[in-house]
Amino acid sequence: MATKTKAKDDTTHLPQTFEPRNPGMALDLDWVLGVHANRSAIERRAATLPGRRSVKKDHQAAWLCRAISCIDLTTLSGDDTEGRVRRLCAKARQPVRADILQELGMEGLTTGAVCVYHDMVPTAVRALEGSNIPVAAVSTGFPAGLSPFNLRVAEIHASVEAGAREIDIVISRRHVLQGNWQALYDEMRAFRAACGEAHVKAILATGELGTLKNVARASLVCMMAGADFIKTSTGKESVNATLPVSLVMIRAIRDYHQRTGVRVGYKPAGGISKAKDSLTYLALMKDELGDRWLQPDLFRFGASSLLGDIERQLEHHVTGRYSASHRHAIG
Template sequence: MENRNPGTPLDLEWVAATRINRPAVERRVASLPGRRSVKKDWQAAWLLRAISCMDLTTLSGDDTPGNVRRLCAKARQPVRQDILDALEIPKLTVGAVCVYHDMIAPAVEALAGSGIPVAAVSTGFPAGLSPFHLRVAEIKESVKAGAQEIDIVLSRRKVLLQDWQGIYDEVRAFREACGDAHLKTILATGELGTLTNVARASLVCMMAGADFIKTSTGKEPTNATLGNSLIMARQIRDFHERTGHVVGFKPAGGIRTAKQSLDGLILMKEELGVAWTKPDRYRIGASSLLSDIERQLEHHVTGRYSAYNRHPMA
């Protein structure tokens, strides 16, 4: 992101005035997939853009340095070279690689010289229920280890209790602990109860200095949806119009098909403009998605669909 979001003082009147009309959101979302589509060369270009915005992610209990190194190799070369050559694309990389704290070191080593940042999930991911001082310390340790982006988990309890001052203070402290690293706040939208809560939590996090707001941990029953993405994108737009500060957006969890990635990019372009379809302002939290996009690109080049084993993740 070219400019950090410095945040603003907490404006509780603005927060209280923020409300969401669910039927209007549902109508807008229902109209999007059928009303907008891209084909042929344009579709290939948009799919390549989606790859450049991906945070390739591995957050498994059995992660090993070897697994992470292979994922980083995929991040450096996300699409087979013969496909890139056919599309006349000289170079393509993903937006970042996202790992747990103890896998930061092998990821940093494997990505050295690539320009691809390492993102680390933090603050007691995915529940965010560890003691506050330990969550702050975890951020500092991850930054010290080389993480350039920190994905923190919002306290859902504080959102459900409408404790906006508590949310603001917490995220502000996390922002300070990040130092020069970018802060991405995970709202866990599927656990916030109402769409109005999603909108208000998005706004408070941006006021507190979040550089990105992110839908989900990927561990909730409901993760990224077009409805939540629409709400969060419009809060980003309102915040930018009022303050001039730029905040990025990251849908995460449940985005598995090339079509879904295109729907997300179209939503960003229509709601926020072309600038929010680039990796400094837009990320997609996914890994399995990449294989489907590669298959679509190979079909575009050869006219034939290939098996998934021709596009391994690692």
């Protein structure tokens, strides 16, 4: 079958395995202020994406397995418990039933990471011990990012010391809305330094930035300041990941790579819950950035319910039958 590929080598690595960290660069305001976004052209291009690529049968199963390997399996609820986090980590280790993975030739498949609040980092680290699956912690006053600056930096230090190997930070939206790019750069630079060896994902909260031009400029500034990933949303905004926003951010990544030679990762988060949507995002990455960005060290989905729908589709591929969604509960 086409899905019987070298799954373990491709899916169970850390981000550090392949790609050097983004060292950042000096803030180039001429470059930043020269960035614009043609909304009508962007939306027209985004509207064509869902129907442009259609993968079926073994090829679709292979793409869905790749999507699983790129999921940051996430629980960010006020009622999170240690038991829920341990169940989530067990699901990250074994995201699909063993017999289905065996039939697909994808034994050893795991999710890309597990993402939790700081208080749950030690629990997740213990639950994932020996798996090579990193723990990601949301930080810096997530989701609003309005706590005192020194506390936001201290929170990063605490999560790294607790064992988090990836930190998802939220930027101060006001810096973008006021066009204060130096302040955004300095803030992101400080967060990057506080992360140390941990990879840092910069959450732009694009639904609150007002315009696609702001999204493009904020993306570029965060990369200049050393972000290893740029991420759409916290998942708590009224508007989260969308294809137009993704297109803007991905093209900013492409421009940054063309000018600096540095590859920065991308993470759409919030509202991606269907397997067919994951295929659209993977196709977008392939079209705009190429195959290299289809690896977990450069692409992640911020999701939880997405995994359940992908598992249902893979079971249908193997057995010819759809199962009830409650049979694929995550937590």
